[in-house]
Amino acid sequence: MDGWMDGWMDGWMDGWMGGWVDGLLLTIGITSSFQMQFMLLFSRQGKLRLQKWYVPLSDKEKKKITRELVQTVLARKPKMCSFLEWRDLKIVYKRYASLYFCCAIEDQDNELITLEIIHRYVELLDKYFGSVCELDIIFNFEKAYFILDEFLLGGEAQETSKKNVLKAIEQADLLQENIDYQTRLFAGTVWTL
Amino acid sequence: WVCHTPIRLRELIRTIRTARTQAEEREMIQKECAAIRSSFREEDNTYRCRNVAKLLYMHMLGYPAHFGQLECLKLIASQKFTDKRIGYLGAMLLLDERQDVHLLMTNCIKNDLNHSTQYVQGLALCTLGCMGSSEMCRDLAGEVEKLLKTSNSYLRKKAALCAVHVIRKVPELMEMFLPATKNLLSEKNHGVLHTSVVLLTEMCERSPDMLAHFRKLVPQLVRILKNLIMSGYSPEHDVSGISDPFLQVRILRLLRILGKGDDDSSEAMNDILAQVATNTETSKNVGNAILYETVLTIMDIKSESGLRVLAINILGRFLLNNDKNIRYVALTSLLKTVQTDHNAVQRHRSTIVDCLKDLDVSIKRRAMELSFALVNGNNIRGMMKELLYFLDSCDPEFKADCASGVFLAAEKYAPSKRWHIDTIMRVLTTAGSYVRDDSVPNLIQLITNSVEMHAYTVQRLYKALLDDISQQPLVQVASWCIGEYGDLLISGQCEEEEPIQVTEDEVLDVLEGLLVSNLSSPVTRGYSLTAIMKLSTRFSSVNRIKKVVSIYGSSIDVELQQRAVEYNGNDLLDLLGGNDVPVIPTTMPTKPASAGGELLDLLGDLSLGIPPMTAYNKNGLKIDFTFERANPNPNVAVITIHASNSTEADMTDFVFQAAVPKTFQLQLLSPSSNVVPALNQGTVTQVIRVLNQQKLRMRIKLTYIHKGSAVQDLAEVNNFPPQSWQ
Numbered sequence: 018m019d020g021w022m023d024g025w026m027d028g029w030m031d032g033w034m035g036g037w038v039d040g041l042l043l044t045i046g047i048t049s050s051f052q053m054q055f056m057l058l059f060s061r062q063g064k065l066r067l068q069k070w071y072v073p074l075s076d077k078e079k080k081k082i083t084r085e086l087v088q089t090v091l092a093r094k095p096k097m098c099s100f101l102e103w104r105d106l107k108i109v110y111k112r113y114a115s116l117y118f119c120c121a122i123e124d125q126d127n128e129l130i131t132l133e134i135i136h137r138y139v140e141l142l143d144k145y146f147g148s149v150c151e152l153d154i155i156f157n158f159e160k161a162y163f164i165l166d167e168f169l170l171g172g173e174a175q176e177t178s179k180k181n182v183l184k185a186i187e188q189a190d191l192l193q194e195n196i197d198y199q200t201r202l203f204a205g206t207v208w209t210l
Numbered sequence: 211w212v213c214h215t216p217i218r219l220r221e222l223i224r225t226i227r228t229a230r231t232q233a234e235e236r237e238m239i240q241k242e243c244a245a246i247r248s249s250f251r252e253e254d255n256t257y258r259c260r261n262v263a264k265l266l267y268m269h270m271l272g273y274p275a276h277f278g279q280l281e282c283l284k285l286i287a288s289q290k291f292t293d294k295r296i297g298y299l300g301a302m303l304l305l306d307e308r309q310d311v312h313l314l315m316t317n318c319i320k321n322d323l324n325h326s327t328q329y330v331q332g333l334a335l336c337t338l339g340c341m342g343s344s345e346m347c348r349d350l351a352g353e354v355e356k357l358l359k360t361s362n363s364y365l366r367k368k369a370a371l372c373a374v375h376v377i378r379k380v381p382e383l384m385e386m387f388l389p390a391t392k393n394l395l396s397e398k399n400h401g402v403l404h405t406s407v408v409l410l411t412e413m414c415e416r417s418p419d420m421l422a423h424f425r426k427l428v429p430q431l432v433r434i435l436k437n438l439i440m441s442g443y444s445p446e447h448d449v450s451g452i453s454d455p456f457l458q459v460r461i462l463r464l465l466r467i468l469g470k471g472d473d474d475s476s477e478a479m480n481d482i483l484a485q486v487a488t489n490t491e492t493s494k495n496v497g498n499a500i501l502y503e504t505v506l507t508i509m510d511i512k513s514e515s516g517l518r519v520l521a522i523n524i525l526g527r528f529l530l531n532n533d534k535n536i537r538y539v540a541l542t543s544l545l546k547t548v549q550t551d552h553n554a555v556q557r558h559r560s561t562i563v564d565c566l567k568d569l570d571v572s573i574k575r576r577a578m579e580l581s582f583a584l585v586n587g588n589n590i591r592g593m594m595k596e597l598l599y600f601l602d603s604c605d606p607e608f609k610a611d612c613a614s615g616v617f618l619a620a621e622k623y624a625p626s627k628r629w630h631i632d633t634i635m636r637v638l639t640t641a642g643s644y645v646r647d648d649s650v651p652n653l654i655q656l657i658t659n660s661v662e663m664h665a666y667t668v669q670r671l672y673k674a675l676l677d678d679i680s681q682q683p684l685v686q687v688a689s690w691c692i693g694e695y696g697d698l699l700i701s702g703q704c705e706e707e708e709p710i711q712v713t714e715d716e717v718l719d720v721l722e723g724l725l726v727s728n729l730s731s732p733v734t735r736g737y738s739l740t741a742i743m744k745l746s747t748r749f750s751s752v753n754r755i756k757k758v759v760s761i762y763g764s765s766i767d768v769e770l771q772q773r774a775v776e777y778n779g780n781d782l783l784d785l786l787g788g789n790d791v792p793v794i795p796t797t798m799p800t801k802p803a804s805a806g807g808e809l810l811d812l813l814g815d816l817s818l819g820i821p822p823m824t825a826y827n828k829n830g831l832k833i834d835f836t837f838e839r840a841n842p843n844p845n846v847a848v849i850t851i852h853a854s855n856s857t858e859a860d861m862t863d864f865v866f867q868a869a870v871p872k873t874f875q876l877q878l879l880s881p882s883s884n885v886v887p888a889l890n891q892g893t894v895t896q897v898i899r900v901l902n903q904q905k906l907r908m909r910i911k912l913t914y915i916h917k918g919s920a921v922q923d924l925a926e927v928n929n930f931p932p933q934s935w936q
Contacts, residue, residue: 051411051463065270065271065272066270067270068270068303070341071340073306073307073308073341073343074306075306075308080272096534096569096570097534097569097570097571097572098534098535098537098538098570098572098573099534099535100535100538100539100572101572102572127459127463127499127502127503127506128535128538128539129495129498129499129502129535129536129539130455130456130459130499130500130503132495132499132535133449133455133456133495133496133499134456155223155227156220156223156224158266158267158270159219159263159266159295159296159299162299163295163299166299166336166340167332170335170336170339170340170368170371170372170405171339171340171371171372171374171375173371173374173405173408174404174405174456175367175368175371175401175404175405176367176400176401176404177400177401177404177447177454177456177457178400178401178446178447179446180446181401181446185329185332185364188329189291189295189329189332192291192327192329193291193292193295209218209219210218210219210220210259210260210263210292210296
């Protein structure tokens with residue numbers, strides 16, 4: 018009996034994870050009707066630059082979703098609109114220079130305002146880094162996350178004033194320097210990541 | 211003693227980016243991970259932060275980072291702000307509620323929620339609100355509720371969104387946040403206002419009691435919205451001349467929920483909605499985003515008819531916008547309202563039809579769906595002209611749906627029988643290969659019923675066959691018609707148009723041509739052989755017909771062989787007797803068809819002796835298996851599943867999965883479709899290949915959407931016929 022069950026579960030899991038030709042292994046599920054489920058930033062070559070998930074998924078599932086979505090979005094032609102249906106979600110994406118900003122929202126959500134959310138995030142990055150480019154986000158990815166986390170929380174905007182978001186980041190950065198100044202181990206060296 | 215200061219983050223990023231190959235990158239990563247692991251083992255506090263940051267970078271590249279999970283917890287517990295910042299970021303990226311270690315965060319978060327520095331409190335609120343599990347939410351809801359009442363707006367706004375997450379995870383906790391919502395809307399701070407509206411929306415959506423309770427906020431919400439619109443330029447919240455569009459949209463959404471189904475609330479918001487609808491600047495996306503939300507609200511609440519017309523007109527204007535995105539949302543919204551506000555949407559019909567020519571696939575699809583929804587008895591001729599033109603030129607992915615839509619519309623609104631037949635002809639000749647299998651029997655039925663059109667129909671179909679025999683549905687319908695009405699064809703009785711002159715031999719030439727042609731599928735061959743048989747009662751060239759039959763009596767194609775053999779001889783007339791039931795095979799020619807008649811029982815099972823079986827039959831979903839042995843490997847069983855649906859609603863997003871015990875190997879090919887149409891109007895087929903030498907057992911998993919709900923079922927299949935695995 019045990020042998021059978023082991024074999025059975027393996028057979029099942031292998032099949033389950035192995036990637037059936039048909040593809041769709043899971044649906045993410047609707048949490049409420051208005052929620053951003055995740056945001057992805059990726060380059061034109063499909064390299065991931067930032068991933069923010071607002072729903073619980075395993076690493077494997079995230080990777081699969083990312084791979085599929087990146088492929089789908091990169092295959093879109095320039096003349097197409099910024100929205101597409103994907104599984105039971107709506108995808109809103111926009112390209113800024115070499116980076117694609119891609120959000121997954123739910124059925125009842127407003128696609129047009131999501132475009133504004135994306136735009137606001139880009140403006141924040143631009144103000145912070147001074148004419149932001151992809152390299153800034155590659156080399157300072159943790160800061161990109163910090164800025165995002167001051168703008169959105171749980172997939173919703175927490176602050177609608179550009180000024181206030183940037184001020185909070187500025188203060189937090191200062192705090193980081195000040196406290197670390199007090200605990201400097203080696204005189205004369207500035208401690209950085 | 212070697213001093214090994216861990217390499218800095220940016221340095222590492224720079225180094226990794228110099229890798230020229232995947233292998234080179236992997237090597238660098240592995241080296242660094244080893245260094246980081248040993249640093250972790252040494253419990254190095256100084257560089258833990260740097261090491262975790264590097265780990266997060268490598269994680270983003272796709273490499274495993276689970277060994278850093280505990281380190282994130284240590285960082286969170288540290289007193290250094292940098293540590294906390296990276297620690298919480300790491301927790302959000304590497305930990306989720308499936309990991310047990312996740313719960314170890316609870317105490318740290320609790321402490322940090324009470325920290326003296328608001329930025330630390332902020333980190334804790336953000337993390338909890340982003341990925342807190344139900345247990346964590348239960349433990350910390352009290353802290354969140356406290357912070358929801360603070361006068362510090364920086365914290366209050368975060369606490370509101372954190373509360374939203376708590377409610378989503380543990381809906382029963384909603385009540386405890388009620389007192390704190392008392393004066394949320396009196397806030398001047400836009401961040402707090404925005405997040406408060408989000409919180410109120412969440413509560414109203416989840417609880418009818420809350421909804422009733424918060425209806426009293428409508429006047430206040432209307433006032434806030436009014437101030438936003440009327441107030442002058444506010445640099446802090448301005449986006450292209452509009453004041454805080456994010457807040458405006460959220461308020462409009464909350465008003466929608468509060469006004470729905472409630473006369474008083476709807477009336478109270480009527481004016482402000484009209485104001486927003488008429489005064490919002492439409493030159494940029496941001497204005498249109500607000501208008502869009504306004505339209506959605508107007509359509510959902512109990513608005514005056516004037517307001518509804520205003521909303522539809524806004525959508526009509528959206529359709530003319532240069533911006534694709536705007537056209538897209540317009541079509542989506544119109545599709546939602548076309549049933550309730552049919553006349554208003556009709557006024558924009560020509561604009562909608564123009565969208566059929568759009569380059570964007572999503573826009574085209576919506577325009578097509580909307581166009582079909584707008585077809586009625588008055589506009590059928592004009593609309594059908596446009597839709598048939600669309601059918602001619604559209605991408606293959608649309609053709610099947612469009613053809614089905616045309617058939618349905620024609621059936622409902624055809625102004626004359628002749629028009630109806632002509633329309634069907636047009637579809638069969640231009641998109642014949644994309645027409646769904648189930649259309650063939652439906653069309654045959656239709657033609658049967660149009661008694662006065664028989665001569666015209668058979669003539670047109672015959673002429674179509676002379677042009678093109680590659681489109682199977684067309685050929686099948688044509689064959690059937692000729693078999694049925696061949697006498698009318700040769701007698702030149704057509705009234706509708708100039709009758710053609712054709713002899714019995716010419717007709718039989720055409721039908722025989724179908725039998726031998728490479729282009730004909732086995733199903734089509736079946737149709738044409740049947741037609742030839744039937745003509746033996748209508749034509750005089752019975753000898754020729756018998757000759758054809760005897761040829762096919764020894765045909766390699768088993769199905770034709772059986773059919774021919776059974777039809778031959780004197781049984782012929784008896785079998786064809788009074789019930790001329792068309793042969794209606796389903797997608798697989800080896801499966802016996804669903805329509806009745808002794809004809810079909812004779813076909814029996816043609817798949818080399820392995821009987822078919824029913825693997826699953828529940829809730830209207832039936833899955834049959836048919837079997838073949840693969841060539842050249844006889845140990846591989848090739849199973850075709852046939853899924854059919856006897857309920858009155860389609861089963862969409864149908865996914866069939868199978869698993870077998872470890873000793874087997876399983877391969878699943880692509881399914882024919884993922885919609886199982888209602889009322890047995892078609893089947894979904896999929897091929898499974900199993901390598902086996904033992905008794906076959908299988909577990910299947912079915913998921914689909916039926917009448918709006920997701921259905922999932924697991925079943926074991928044990929009743930495989932012995933021949934399938936021996």
